[in-house]
Amino acid sequence: MSGPSTAGTRPDDVRRHNRAALLRRLHVNGPATRASLATALGLNRSTIKALVDSLAEGGVVEERVPARRGGAGRPSLLVLPRARAAVVLAVDIRVERAGMALVGIGGEILGRGSWNVREGIQQPEEVFTKIVDTSGPLIDELAVRPVAVGVSVPGVVRHSDGYVHEAPNLHWSDVPLGAWLSRALGLGVHMGNDAELGALAEHLRGAARGSGDVVYISADVGVGGGVISNGVSMRGAGGHHIGEVGHMVVRPGGLRCYCGSYGCWETEVGEHALCRALGIDENSPVGTIVAELRAMPAGTVAGRLGEYTEWLALGLCNVVNLLCPQLVVLGDLFTALPKQLVARVEQLVRERSLVSRALGGTRVVTSALGSDAKLLGAAELAFETVLAGC
Amino acid sequence: MSGPSTAGTRPDDVRRHNRAALLRRLHVNGPATRASLATALGLNRSTIKALVDSLAEGGVVEERVPARRGGAGRPSLLVLPRARAAVVLAVDIRVERAGMALVGIGGEILGRGSWNVREGIQQPEEVFTKIVDTSGPLIDELAVRPVAVGVSVPGVVRHSDGYVHEAPNLHWSDVPLGAWLSRALGLGVHMGNDAELGALAEHLRGAARGSGDVVYISADVGVGGGVISNGVSMRGAGGHHIGEVGHMVVRPGGLRCYCGSYGCWETEVGEHALCRALGIDENSPVGTIVAELRAMPAGTVAGRLGEYTEWLALGLCNVVNLLCPQLVVLGDLFTALPKQLVARVEQLVRERSLVSRALGGTRVVTSALGSDAKLLGAAELAFETVLAGC
Numbered sequence: 170m171s172g173p174s175t176a177g178t179r180p181d182d183v184r185r186h187n188r189a190a191l192l193r194r195l196h197v198n199g200p201a202t203r204a205s206l207a208t209a210l211g212l213n214r215s216t217i218k219a220l221v222d223s224l225a226e227g228g229v230v231e232e233r234v235p236a237r238r239g240g241a242g243r244p245s246l247l248v249l250p251r252a253r254a255a256v257v258l259a260v261d262i263r264v265e266r267a268g269m270a271l272v273g274i275g276g277e278i279l280g281r282g283s284w285n286v287r288e289g290i291q292q293p294e295e296v297f298t299k300i301v302d303t304s305g306p307l308i309d310e311l312a313v314r315p316v317a318v319g320v321s322v323p324g325v326v327r328h329s330d331g332y333v334h335e336a337p338n339l340h341w342s343d344v345p346l347g348a349w350l351s352r353a354l355g356l357g358v359h360m361g362n363d364a365e366l367g368a369l370a371e372h373l374r375g376a377a378r379g380s381g382d383v384v385y386i387s388a389d390v391g392v393g394g395g396v397i398s399n400g401v402s403m404r405g406a407g408g409h410h411i412g413e414v415g416h417m418v419v420r421p422g423g424l425r426c427y428c429g430s431y432g433c434w435e436t437e438v439g440e441h442a443l444c445r446a447l448g449i450d451e452n453s454p455v456g457t458i459v460a461e462l463r464a465m466p467a468g469t470v471a472g473r474l475g476e477y478t479e480w481l482a483l484g485l486c487n488v489v490n491l492l493c494p495q496l497v498v499l500g501d502l503f504t505a506l507p508k509q510l511v512a513r514v515e516q517l518v519r520e521r522s523l524v525s526r527a528l529g530g531t532r533v534v535t536s537a538l539g540s541d542a543k544l545l546g547a548a549e550l551a552f553e554t555v556l557a558g559c
Numbered sequence: 560m561s562g563p564s565t566a567g568t569r570p571d572d573v574r575r576h577n578r579a580a581l582l583r584r585l586h587v588n589g590p591a592t593r594a595s596l597a598t599a600l601g602l603n604r605s606t607i608k609a610l611v612d613s614l615a616e617g618g619v620v621e622e623r624v625p626a627r628r629g630g631a632g633r634p635s636l637l638v639l640p641r642a643r644a645a646v647v648l649a650v651d652i653r654v655e656r657a658g659m660a661l662v663g664i665g666g667e668i669l670g671r672g673s674w675n676v677r678e679g680i681q682q683p684e685e686v687f688t689k690i691v692d693t694s695g696p697l698i699d700e701l702a703v704r705p706v707a708v709g710v711s712v713p714g715v716v717r718h719s720d721g722y723v724h725e726a727p728n729l730h731w732s733d734v735p736l737g738a739w740l741s742r743a744l745g746l747g748v749h750m751g752n753d754a755e756l757g758a759l760a761e762h763l764r765g766a767a768r769g770s771g772d773v774v775y776i777s778a779d780v781g782v783g784g785g786v787i788s789n790g791v792s793m794r795g796a797g798g799h800h801i802g803e804v805g806h807m808v809v810r811p812g813g814l815r816c817y818c819g820s821y822g823c824w825e826t827e828v829g830e831h832a833l834c835r836a837l838g839i840d841e842n843s844p845v846g847t848i849v850a851e852l853r854a855m856p857a858g859t860v861a862g863r864l865g866e867y868t869e870w871l872a873l874g875l876c877n878v879v880n881l882l883c884p885q886l887v888v889l890g891d892l893f894t895a896l897p898k899q900l901v902a903r904v905e906q907l908v909r910e911r912s913l914v915s916r917a918l919g920g921t922r923v924v925t926s927a928l929g930s931d932a933k934l935l936g937a938a939e940l941a942f943e944t945v946l947a948g949c
Contacts, residue, residue, distance in 0.1 A: 183573070325917035334917035382796035394881070398795060405788060405883025406772035406918050413880040416913050418873055421810060428913045430876070483808055486820070490803040491784070491881050493795025523806050523818045527715035527724035528796050 189557040191220050195250040196274050202245040229254045229559045250274040255555050258315040259548035262322050264338050264390050272548035280311045293344040301353050319551030320360040321543040328408035331360030337427040338391040359550045365410035366546025368395030371498045376537035384494040388503045392435040437480040446477035459505040470507045482517035489522045489531050500536040579947040581610050585640045586664050592635040619644045619949045640664040645945050648705040649938035652712050654728050654780050662938035670701045683734040691743050709941030710750040711933040718798035721750030727817040728781040749940045755800035756936025758785030761888045766927035774884040778893045782825040827870040836867035849895040860897045872907035879912045879921050890926040
């Protein structure tokens with residue numbers, strides 16, 4: 170990002186900003202001494218003391234003697250976030266199943282719920298009812314009060330109010346799910362595109378930790394992209410996520426896609442395409458696909474999945490040329506791709522992408538959080554506002 | 560953009576930030592009363608007074624009675640930036656020519672220089688020498704002292720030091736032009752990709768004024784993209800620009816591109832492709848291409864440029880799906896495309912792009928700044944640091 174803003178800053182904002190920054194640091198990076206917090210935030214120790222004392226008074230953090238001592242002298246106290254001081258409800262809606270979790274400060278999963286969709290399509294109203302009906306008992310069981318809700322949806326979502334414009338693989342369009350949930354649960358509901366939230370989670374807690382410029386590619390039936398730029402989620406017009414990569418046309422005149430176009434990248438590398446490349450039924454369950462991938466002798470990968478690898482690399486070259494990441498994280502089903510296939514894709518991207526060459530080679534890796542990435546990302550989306558208000 | 564930062568803020572930063580914000584406001588939006596500045600910046604009038612007084616003392620702004628009075632009573636003084644209080648040297652390097660200008664605060668072009676490249680390729684050393692040799696007399700003639708330099712290059716450029724990794728259509732790679740210029744001119748040199756700077760200029764002073772999320776497409780021999788997100792230039796890893804759209808593969812197995820790939824969008828819609836579509840020599844000068852486009856009877860456009868229109872739309876659908884702009888600005892040669900062709904492309908993008916549909920339709924327009932976009936963008940890049948130091 171570049172370019173200064175034209176908005177003024179009031180000194181009143183500073184304290185609130187610093188308090189949120191400190192809590193966010195603890196939330197993302199875990200327990201820390203006051204001294205290391207002072208260094209990390211670029212603030213003096215008396216400012217840090219005042220902030221920690223005020224957060225401790227509110228029960229949001231506590232201070233403890235660390236378990237292991239380093240060196241001589243009195244050990245420095247560690248500042249820890251208290252997981253239950255603020256809990257969010259995270260929901261991950263997918264084509265074939267949905268999951269939810271209650272997540273505390275620091276990213277700890279306190280409890281989970283889920284349901285499967287065995288036949289046909291999940292109607293929006295059903296999903297809404299399931300979320301409400303599943304979350305109630307979970308909240309009671311754990312005896313917590315969530316303060317916000319984060320929801321991941323595989324589609325184009327308006328951030329301001331969680332309006333789902335279009336979720337092609339769910340066959341949803343114009344669903345005001347955010348408003349429904351907000352009314353039913355009586356909480357702030359924050360909704361985002363699934364790949365955007367996967368990117369956020371991998372950046373904060375997964376394979377992209379420490380990388381500021383990242384593209385995460387989600388891959389179930391649909392293929393999506395989420396972009397982290399300079400450490401924050403990149404959004405476009407109307408606050409919508411950036412990186413609807415699955416619907417990039419890479420094969421003009423190719424197969425028809427759910428979205429209405431022909432030859433979308435999703436139709437060449439998504440779940441169905443992977444099944445075709447493996448020579449198994451297009452509608453095979455994920456477990457079968459993963460088992461098939463794991464059972465492949467290393468020597469057969471290049472031959473059997475050669476053309477698939479080319480399509481994966483072609484789309485990723487475009488993604489890297491357009492979005493300029495230092496790291497690409499392949500999520501969901503792609504996590505199960507054979508290592509030598511991923512290495513080959515990385516090599517092709519480095520050779521063919523002008524931008525990758527300029528960057529000295531983009532890294533391509535598989536997800537560290539696997540199927541939890543979107544759920545954890547939904548929690549982080551909810552935490553963005555929660556931490557500022559603690 | 561989303562996601563709070565984890566950096567602390569010191570109250571000392573506030574005054575400097577506000578001073579730069581006020582000057583930036585005047586630079587971009589032109590003369591304004593103190594009252595309107597207070598409203599625009601969200602600061603109180605005594606703070607504005609102190610800032611204006613201090614800038615006026617430094618000779619950076621002045622206050623004047625406006626030429627026309629609105630209503631009764633004493634007219635409010637207008638605060639004006641003084642163009643010559645800070646002047647930057649802007650340079651626009653292209654394949655067939657290069658231009659430069661001295662630009663003052665407020666965006667006023669005080670004087671220009673240029674040179675043409677009649678035969679063959681511009682060697683980096685030649686371009687460097689030309690810049691130095693042309694700028695000296697221009698600076699003397701205008702009796703100004705530029706305080707920074709901005710340079711536009713059609714390639715992948717490292718922002719930190721103006722290192723040109725690759726500029727395929729110039730046949731440049733690994734050129735430390737920024738360091739050369741900085742040493743020779745004794746000034747801070749800020750370099751950027753040409754399309755990125757075109758986007759910046761159109762956003763601040765052209766067709767994209769008031770639009771926060773914009774993609775600008777440059778089109779000479781090469782095709783490039785620049786992205787403004789939430790009002791600022793979007794950058795990826797290493798501070799490189801985002802949107803190398805010309806090298807997005809849209810026709811696997813298509814023509815070989817300069818970049819080494821096959822079937823890049825640039826080979827389907829760039830200057831040479833447009834010549835082929837028009838049935839004229841691929842190496843026709845720009846003037847001939849523009850004349851040919853202007854002479855086309857409206858009724859013949861769909862027939863003669865139908866396939867070209869499809870390729871343009873296909874790539875733009877991908878661009879909109881990946882980058883989520885509310886507005887696409889077609890620059891350079893594309894500015895001369897027939898109106899009905901641009902309208903048809905806009906219609907196809909609205910129909911076919913999932914993201915455009917969600918946004919209620921992306922607008923597609925031609926550049927307002929035309930061939931000056933990149934030059935003015937280079938000036939703005941230089942001003943980003945200059946204004947903060949005034």
